[in-house]
Amino acid sequence: MLEALFGSVNRERVLIYILARGEAYAREIATYFDAALLGVQRQMEGLEAGGVLYSRQVGRTRLYGFNPRYAFLPELKALLDKVLIFYPDEARERLVMARKRPRRKDKPF
Numbered sequence: 001m002l003e004a005l006f007g008s009v010n011r012e013r014v015l016i017y018i019l020a021r022g023e024a025y026a027r028e029i030a031t032y033f034d035a036a037l038l039g040v041q042r043q044m045e046g047l048e049a050g051g052v053l054y055s056r057q058v059g060r061t062r063l064y065g066f067n068p069r070y071a072f073l074p075e076l077k078a079l080l081d082k083v084l085i086f087y088p089d090e091a092r093e094r095l096v097m098a099r100k101r102p103r104r105k106d107k108p109f
Helices: 009-021 026-033 037-049 073-085 089-096
Strands: 053-058 061-066
Touching (some): 009 037, 009 061, 026 037, 061 073
Antiparallel strands (some): 053 061
16 A cells, blocks of 8 residues: 555555554564565564664564654554555454464363
């Protein structure tokens, strides 16, 4: 949707995913959107170099999130929120619903 503005569909995907989930790592985003891992990693590194994202190491995984010191963060989030409104309902719900832990062993279906 914003590929012309951001220059890459992967850049839009990274920003939308991090907006919806708070923090993410490259493989998680690439798997979710069925995109090439290297392309997602390059976009994340570029956004970090530009000050839009920050990263931190958790074990062997590098997590990325929005840099709270980025000057245009409120405007960027407002734009991405607007884009998220135009996503299909099913895609938006799937994107926002973050299930990280497995179900409890005895929990009924």
